[in-house]
Amino acid sequence: MISVEHLTKRYGRHTVVDDVSFDCEPGTVTGFLGSNGAGKSTTMRMICGFTRPTGGVARVEGVDYRRLPNPGRRVGLLLDAGAQHPGRTGRETLRVSADTMGVPRRRVDECLDQVGLNAVAARRRVRAYSWGMRQRLGLAQALLGDPRVLILDEPANGLDPEGIYWMRGLLRDFADRGGTVLLSSHLLREVEAVADRLVVIGAGRVVAQGSREELLAGTGTLVRARDLEALRAALGRAGLPVRAGTDGGLLVGAEPGSVGQTAADDGVPLLELRPAESAGLEQIFLSLTAGDSVREAVT
Template sequence: MITVENLTKRYGSHAAVDDVSFTCPPGTVTGFLGPNGAGKSTTMRMICGLTTPTTGTATIGGVPYRRLGNPGRLIGVLLDASAQHGGRTGREVLALAALVMGVRTSAAGPALERVGLDASAARKRVRRYSLGMRQRLGLAHALIGDPTVLVLDEPANGLDPEGIFWMRGLLRDFADGGGTVLLSSHLLREVEAVADHLVVIGAGRVVASGTRDELLSTAGTLVRALDPAALRDLLDRAGLSFSPATDGGFVVTAPAETIGRAAAAAGVVLLELRPAGAGGLEQKFLELTR
C-alpha cells in the first residue's frame, strides 16, 4: 500500500503541495488527477524519495522509499520517459537496471517483449526512439524488478490509440494480480476506464477523493436551457446552488425533478436535464478544479 499522510512541500512562501493525504490499496489503480501546476509531480517525487517533504510522510508498505533496501524490487517508477541515456540501446538500459537490482540480465529481453518493443527496437539507441517508444522502455524499466507497486506520471504521453489501449490492459492486469498502481494522467477518459479510486488535487491540496463511482455519483444535475440567462435567473431566484458547465449549461446541486418543476412554472424551456455524472470524469474534473 502507498500511504501519504499530511504531505507538504514549500518553496519559500509557496506551498507546492499542502497537507495532502491519501492511500492506494493493493489490487487497485488510483488515478491522481489535477491541472498543470497542481502539485501532482511534486507529490509523486516525494513518494519516490526524489524530493524531501517539508512536513508529512509518504511510505510504501509502511516504509519510506529511501529506507527500502532494494526499492526497484518493490516499486517500479516512471516519472520521466526521457530520463534514459541516449547512447545506450534499449536492451543495455534494461540490462544495467537488472544488474543494479540483482535481477538476471536475461530478463531484459522478456521485459522488452512485454511492452511491445521488438528485437530491432532492443538494438536501437535510445536517442533514436520516439516518445512512445521511450514510454514503453520506461515501463519495461519499471517492471523489470517484478515490483508489487507502480508509480507512473503521464505514462501514456506519446502513445497512439492502440498503445493507450494496450497500457490500460497492462495496468488493469497488474492491479487485478494484487499490485498497486498510482497513475497520473491528463487523459481523463482513459483514467476513468481503468481507475478504481480517484484523487483530485488543485492548488496543492486534495479537492476530492474516493472510488470512481462515489465521485461520479455526486456530480449533481446538468441542465441546459434555450435561454441560459433566464435559466441562471431562475436558479438564483430558487436559491439553488449551481456552477457553470460546458456548452452554456449549469451543474445544479438539486434533483432533476426540482429543477424541472421550477423551470416549468417559470416557462423556461429546457434542452437537457440529466445526472451530471453522465458527463463522466471529464465533467467532474472541470467542476472540481475550476
Template sequence: MIEVSRLSKRYGGADAVRDVSFACAPGTVTGFLGPNGAGKSTTLRMICGLTPPTEGTATVHGVPYRRIPNPGRHVGVLLDAAAQHAGRTGREVLTLTALATGADRSRVGELLETVGLPAKAAGKRVGAYSLGMRQRLGLAQALVGEPSVLILDEPANGLDPEGIFWMRTLLRGFADRGGTVLLSSHLLREVEAVADRFVVIAGGRIAAQGTRDELLSGTGVVVRGTDPAALHAALRGAGLPAEPDGTGRFLVAAPAEAVGRAAAAAGAVLLELRPAGGDGLEELFFTLTHGATP
C-alpha cells in the first residue's frame, strides 16, 4: 500500500509539486501519468525518501520509506536505469544487491532469465548496455529482494514493442499475485493496457484520478466543424465549456444535443459530433495536461 497525502515540493519561489494526494492498493497497477516536467519524478523521489517534501507525507505500508528496515526487501525501486555502475557486469550488479539486502543469491540467475538478459548479456559490463538492457537490469534489481511494492519511473524508456509487452506482462503478474505497482510514464499508451487506476498530474498538481471508466464517465462530447473559430465562438456564446485538442476538434462538457443546437443557432457546420472517450484515455489525457504549468 502506498499513501500520498498533500505532498508539495517548493524550490525557491516555484512549486514543482503542489498538494498531491493519491493511494495505490495491493493487487493493482497505478499509472502515474503526465507530460515531461509535470512533477512525476519529484513525487516518486519524495515517496522514496530521496527528496524531502516541503509539505505533506508519503508512506509505504503505513511507514515513511526512510523508516522501513532494509527497504529493498519490501519496496523495489527503479528511478533511473542510467545510475547503475558502468564498470560492473549485470550479474555482479544483481549479486551485490542480493548481498546488500540479505536476499537469496540463488535468485540472480532466475531473475536475469526473467527479464530477458541471457548469460552472455549478464556477463557484459553495464557500460556496454543499451538503455533497454539497463531497464531490464533495473527491473531485475528492483525484484531481487522479493518486495511487495514496486515504484518505477519511466521503465519502458528504451524498450522496443516486444520489450514493452514483456514489461506489461511482468507487472500485471506481480499485481495479480497481490503486489502494489506505481508506474510513472509520460506516454499514456505504455500503461493503458496494464493499469487498473490512473493518476494524472499536470503542472505539479493532480488533474484527475480514478479507473478508466471513472475518468471517461461524463467527459462530454467531441465536436469538429468546417470553421473551428466560428464553432468555438458558438460554443462560448452558448455558455458551453470547450477545450481545443490541437487538431481542430473540441472536447465539450455538455450533452450532444446542446452542442448541436448551439452550432445550428450560429450557423456553424459540423463535421463530427460524438461521445468523448472513443479514442480511449488519449483525448482526456491531452485535454487535462495541455498547456498546464506549475
C-alpha cells in the first residue's frame, strides 16, 4: 500500500510538485504518467524519503519510508538504473545488496534468472552493460529482498519491445500475487497494457486519475474548426471547459450536442465533432499533458 497526501515540493519560487494525492492498493499496478519534467521523479523521491517535501506526507505500508526497518525487504526501488557501481559485475552488485539486507545469497542467482541476465552477463562489469541490461539489473536489485511493494521510475527506458513485454509480465505477476506496484513513465503505451489504475500528472499537478474506463468516461468532445479562436471564444462564452487537443482541435468538457449547438449559435462552421472517447486514451493523455514544459533535471 502506498498513500500520497497533498505532496508539494518547491525550490525557491519554483513549484515542482503541487498538492499531489493518490493511493496504490495491494494487488494492483498503478501507472504514474506524465511528460518529461512533469514532476514524476520528484514525487517518487519524496515517497522514498530521498527528497524532503515542502508539504504533505507519503506513507508506504502505513509508515514513512525512512522509518521502515530494513526497507529493502519491504520495498523494492528502481529510481535510477545508472546509479550502479561501474566496476562491479552484475553478480557482485547483487551480492553486496544481499549482504546488506541479510538476504540469502541464493536469491542473487534467482533474481538474475528472473530478469533474464544469464551467467555470462552476470560476470560482466556494469560499465559494459547496455542501458537495457542496467534496467534488468536494477529490477533484480529491487526484487532481491522479496518485497511487497515496488516503486519503479521509468523502468522501460532502454528496453527493446521484447524487453518491455517481458517487464509487463513480471510486474503483472507480482501484482497478481498481492504486491503493490507504482510504475512511472512518460509513454502511455508502456504501461497501459499492465496498469490497473492510471495517475496522470501535468505541470506538477494530478490532472486525472482512475481506471482506463473511468478516464474515458465522460471525457467530453473533440472538435475542430477552421477559425479555432472564434470557436474557443464561443465555447468560453457558453461556460464550457476547453483545453487544447493534440491535432489542432479542442477538447471540450461537454456532450457533442451541446458543443455543436454552441458553435451553430455563434455561426462557427465545424470541421470535426466527435466524442472524445472515440479518440482513445492516448489522445486524452496527450490533451491532458499538452503544454507541459520540460523542466530542470530536479524533476
